[in-house]
Amino acid sequence: MLKLNSLQKSIILILLVVWALVNIFPLGVMFISGFKTTREIFMDPFGLPKKWTFNSYVKAWHVANFAAYFKNSIIVSLVSIVLILFVSSMGAYVLARFDFPGRRLIYLYIIAGLVLPVRLAIIPIFLLIRSFRLNDTLFALFLVYTAGGISFSTFLLVNFFENIPVDLEDAARIDGAGVFRIYWQINLPLLRPALATVTIFNFIRVWNDFFFPLIFIDTDAKKTIPLGIQNFFGEFDIQWDLLFGALNIAIIPIIIFFLILSRQFIAGLTEGAIK
Amino acid sequence: MLVPALAIYTMLIAYPFVSSLALSFFKWPGIGPKEYVGLANYKNVLTGYMSREFYRALGHNVIFFILSWLTGIIPGLIFALFLSAGIWGTNFFKTLFFIPNTLSIVIVGFLWSLLLNPQWGFINQALKIVGLGVLAKPWLGDTTLALPTIILVNAWRSMGFFILTFLAGIVGIDREMFEAARIDGANEWQIITKIIVPQLIPIIGTLTILKVIWSFNVFDIVFAMEGTQAGPAGSTDVLGTLFYRIAFGGLGSSDVGMGLGATVVTLIFLIVFPISIIYVYLVEKRTKAG
Numbered sequence: 001m002l003k004l005n006s007l008q009k010s011i012i013l014i015l016l017v018v019w020a021l022v023n024i025f026p027l028g029v030m031f032i033s034g035f036k037t038t039r040e041i042f043m044d045p046f047g048l049p050k051k052w053t054f055n056s057y058v059k060a061w062h063v064a065n066f067a068a069y070f071k072n073s074i075i076v077s078l079v080s081i082v083l084i085l086f087v088s089s090m091g092a093y094v095l096a097r098f099d100f101p102g103r104r105l106i107y108l109y110i111i112a113g114l115v116l117p118v119r120l121a122i123i124p125i126f127l128l129i130r131s132f133r134l135n136d137t138l139f140a141l142f143l144v145y146t147a148g149g150i151s152f153s154t155f156l157l158v159n160f161f162e163n164i165p166v167d168l169e170d171a172a173r174i175d176g177a178g179v180f181r182i183y184w185q186i187n188l189p190l191l192r193p194a195l196a197t198v199t200i201f202n203f204i205r206v207w208n209d210f211f212f213p214l215i216f217i218d219t220d221a222k223k224t225i226p227l228g229i230q231n232f233f234g235e236f237d238i239q240w241d242l243l244f245g246a247l248n249i250a251i252i253p254i255i256i257f258f259l260i261l262s263r264q265f266i267a268g269l270t271e272g273a274i275k
Numbered sequence: 276m277l278v279p280a281l282a283i284y285t286m287l288i289a290y291p292f293v294s295s296l297a298l299s300f301f302k303w304p305g306i307g308p309k310e311y312v313g314l315a316n317y318k319n320v321l322t323g324y325m326s327r328e329f330y331r332a333l334g335h336n337v338i339f340f341i342l343s344w345l346t347g348i349i350p351g352l353i354f355a356l357f358l359s360a361g362i363w364g365t366n367f368f369k370t371l372f373f374i375p376n377t378l379s380i381v382i383v384g385f386l387w388s389l390l391l392n393p394q395w396g397f398i399n400q401a402l403k404i405v406g407l408g409v410l411a412k413p414w415l416g417d418t419t420l421a422l423p424t425i426i427l428v429n430a431w432r433s434m435g436f437f438i439l440t441f442l443a444g445i446v447g448i449d450r451e452m453f454e455a456a457r458i459d460g461a462n463e464w465q466i467i468t469k470i471i472v473p474q475l476i477p478i479i480g481t482l483t484i485l486k487v488i489w490s491f492n493v494f495d496i497v498f499a500m501e502g503t504q505a506g507p508a509g510s511t512d513v514l515g516t517l518f519y520r521i522a523f524g525g526l527g528s529s530d531v532g533m534g535l536g537a538t539v540v541t542l543i544f545l546i547v548f549p550i551s552i553i554y555v556y557l558v559e560k561r562t563k564a565g
Contacts, residue, residue, distance in 0.1 A: 008360075016368050023372060116292060117547070119515075120492070124298065128286070147283050148288070150284045155558075183276065210380065210498075250382055255377065
């Protein structure tokens with residue numbers, strides 16, 4: 001810990017407050033504008049609304065098919081995360097606990113994906129999905145997100161396995177438990193903290209992604225939130241009350257979710273860089 | 276039990292990368308037969324009719340990297356030092372600074388394009404109120420300002436990530452080194468420059484590598500704020516938007532085709548790959564050491 005005098009501390013505090021305001025101001029303007037009419041947004045951009053109205057939310061919700069976007073975003077995130085957790089934890093278990101020829105090579109092959117930006121391979125992925133006739137379905141997104149999450153998740157879980165003692169497994173093996181049961185009943189519960197990090201990391205990645213829905217999804221009812229918002233902005237570019245309403249609908253839930261789980265979020269997102 | 280991970284990863288990540296490389300030697304509009312053209316696509320992109328657009332976009336990616344490094348890594352480190360000083364409200368600031376980073380890049384882009392709107396945008400209005408009306412600019416409509424503006428918006432979103440990554444690094448430094456230095460008569464400034472910053476070099480390296488990878492793959496924020504044409508007049512066009520227009524259409528592209536698109540991504544890949552290898556190597560080494 002640095003030892004600072006009170007003048008230094010006050011200067012630092014002021015700079016921190018300034019940066020905090022730079023963070024809050026755009027979000028605050030967005031939040032408050034969501035309760036105004038378009039006229040009010042233009043005439044009095046920084047004032048509070050004269051009458052707080054939920055009109056823009058209600059209108060945006062109905063005009064933009066938000067119910068469908070939310071449902072799709074939730075389904076895509078849930079399914080992809082469950083698949084990632086299952087597939088990566090099994091893979092990590094084998095890579096961490098069994099010795100076989102080529103083990104290290106397979107591990108390196110998988111973690112090479114940590115730095116392969118998946119979107120650079122989008123053309124063949126697109127063709128593959130199209131040949132399965134899965135374009136314009138949520139299945140396309142499940143597959144792409146699961147594949148894109150395997151490297152980081154496996155990497156993190158293999159590392160975590162090294163902190164889990166093997167003794168429990170040995171005891172279970174003597175009692176006659178099979179490989180899958182040892183994985184499922186003994187290791188999965190112990191992996192929980194790492195699984196939480198994997199979940200958050202992938203949740204943010206999938207929930208916020210715009211690129212893959214842009215490539216794969218055409219039908220409005222199948223869009224996720226970021227893609228839905230994009231359309232909305234194209235269509236209603238002068239109805240600012242609707243635009244702010246839509247932004248709020250898209251942003252507020254994730255901010256609340258973050259505030260509830262901020263420690264896990266921060267760990268999940270910075271872990272990759274510190275490791 | 277390793278098979279599902281390997282199969283999915285191979286089918287949807289590893290194979291497509293190889294396949295994309297192969298496709299770059301063909302001319303193919305997306306349907307019908309492929310025509311082998313050898314290095315013609317590369318010639319077109321690097322020295323032929325696409326080269327002007329390609330180098331302009333590449334230059335923008337380089338600018339993106341340099342400016343986003345300067346506006347990301349340096350302030351990130353400074354704010355992390357501030358937060359490590361044990362000041363009142365540190366946890367509150369940590370959480371607050373991280374909020375923009377949890378938001379979708381496109382949504383951040385849309386929010387800021389409203390705030391930066393030349394007629395009614397809040398930024399210009401605010402400048403007028405504080406008497407700096409001369410500074411009010413059409414931020415996203417000016418060919419010299421648009422790219423730096425986008426980079427700043429990107430910095431706004433990602434700052435929390437840099438701050439907290441550095442902070443985790445600072446917290447991990449052995450406290451006894453500070454005490455020992457103090458006993459030797461070091462002041463706080465020397466502790467920062469002689470102990471903390473050198474200890475953070477691996478993290479600076481990792482973040483720089485990540486910045487290179489991100490900067491050469493940037494797409495969403497340009498798309499959200501300037502569209503597929505990356506206006507005004509292509510002044511914000513990056514390799515990502517150029518690629519998107521070539522491979523997935525969009526009016527106004529000079530040429531459209533999967534082969535040519537694959538060529539552009541292969542070139543991006545060739546730039547990013549060596550740097551990526553260093554990253555995987557470092558990550559491997561550090562996890563083994565730790």
